[in-house]
Amino acid sequence: MDTSVAVRGSGITKTFGDVVALDHVDVSIARGQIHGLVGPNGAGKTTLLGLLLGLAVADQGTLEIFGAPVGRTLAAPDGVSGFVDGPGLYPTLTAKQNLAALVALRHRDAPSTGVDEALHEVGLTEVADDKVRGFSLGMRQRLGLAAALLTKPRLLVLDEPANGLDPAGKKHVHGVLNRLVAGGATVILSSHRMDDLEALCSEVTILSTGRVVFSGPLHKLSDENRELDYRLRVSNAADARTVADGMPGIHIVEGSDAVARADAEAIVVRGKVAAMDELVARIVRADIALRELAPVVSPLEAAFLALTEQTDGEASVPASGQSAGRSPDQHSDAAVKPSAGQSADPIPGQPTDTAVKPSTDQPQEAAR
Numbered sequence: 001m002d003t004s005v006a007v008r009g010s011g012i013t014k015t016f017g018d019v020v021a022l023d024h025v026d027v028s029i030a031r032g033q034i035h036g037l038v039g040p041n042g043a044g045k046t047t048l049l050g051l052l053l054g055l056a057v058a059d060q061g062t063l064e065i066f067g068a069p070v071g072r073t074l075a076a077p078d079g080v081s082g083f084v085d086g087p088g089l090y091p092t093l094t095a096k097q098n099l100a101a102l103v104a105l106r107h108r109d110a111p112s113t114g115v116d117e118a119l120h121e122v123g124l125t126e127v128a129d130d131k132v133r134g135f136s137l138g139m140r141q142r143l144g145l146a147a148a149l150l151t152k153p154r155l156l157v158l159d160e161p162a163n164g165l166d167p168a169g170k171k172h173v174h175g176v177l178n179r180l181v182a183g184g185a186t187v188i189l190s191s192h193r194m195d196d197l198e199a200l201c202s203e204v205t206i207l208s209t210g211r212v213v214f215s216g217p218l219h220k221l222s223d224e225n226r227e228l229d230y231r232l233r234v235s236n237a238a239d240a241r242t243v244a245d246g247m248p249g250i251h252i253v254e255g256s257d258a259v260a261r262a263d264a265e266a267i268v269v270r271g272k273v274a275a276m277d278e279l280v281a282r283i284v285r286a287d288i289a290l291r292e293l294a295p296v297v298s299p300l301e302a303a304f305l306a307l308t309e310q311t312d313g314e315a316s317v318p319a320s321g322q323s324a325g326r327s328p329d330q331h332s333d334a335a336v337k338p339s340a341g342q343s344a345d346p347i348p349g350q351p352t353d354t355a356v357k358p359s360t361d362q363p364q365e366a367a368r
């Protein structure tokens, strides 16, 4: 058994009717890291997370968590907790009562074990006695995280945990996840926020229409040979433009939104890393101050867009659908595969021992 691997999936296929949600997915997720799952709407992220939480069972393929095969029954695998589609909570109970109810289901003798600590960890101590009915989306997300933490998971699985979080809440949750991982746990989360993923994750898996189109370390997405748009804020945009104009490998991007959003002292140029290095050197030699230099879209976002390029509606093609990704030879040495297929249903509202389904106002038998 490879002890460095938390999750290993091979040939995982999950269909819902004629829709292929996961199409022969191979994935290997290292222990002790935060691993990001990213992909367009309908790519299969929630379906995959649901399999990890025991909310659904794959039609084909094998899935192992910490070396143990995931069974064919709907039950959360040992040491795994989290939620998909938002945490299920009892709106008429307080935050504290929600957590106590979950603990009571497991430890009838000590129903409050760990509740205060979990609320403190997610920053909800002050509203511990408030009814969840009045909670904002962000507060519910944090309470769902607290519910998952109660089980002291070795693998925490979260579907878009940053939904509804304000910047302070997001920072707090990032801190919780980083502490968890520092303590040896593994976190797998999905997000549409590339900045969150870049801030948190060492590795990502990009899904497109049910297939893995990239899986590996984030740095492998920074392809120096790919042209990117960069925004430069300088002390004199007109002079910087003159320097860039006609330089080999550099193209000035006119009418870019990124310029409009910035200020009069910004230009946007397109080029590869080597050409950008030369441009920066020339700008400095021309006594122009370079105040900011950043890609208009991050390497992760650029790779995401390139790898999941699709036309409207393509994300919902049935089992016989077309490939939506680029071919492997268009990418670097990370695990890149062609994409295709399409997806289907995470199990309908099946709360399990640790995982919770939809956060409607209907009480779920929640995050135990």
Ligand SMILES: Nc1ncnc2c1ncn2[C@@H]1O[C@H](COP(=O)(O)OP(=O)(O)OP(=O)(O)O)[C@@H](O)[C@H]1O
Residues within 6 Å of the ligand: 016, 019, 020, 021, 039, 040, 041, 042, 043, 044, 045, 046, 047, 048, 315, 316, 342, 343, 344, 345, 346, 347, 348
């Ligand atoms: N219970 C279900 N019944 C039928 N189809 C389903 C079911 N759950 C998911 N699907 C379909 O499977 C595909 C993958 O859905 P999934 O929710 O896994 O995607 P996702 O990547 O999480 O999308 P999003 O980013 O929009 O949350 C979609 O086409 C979806 O319509």
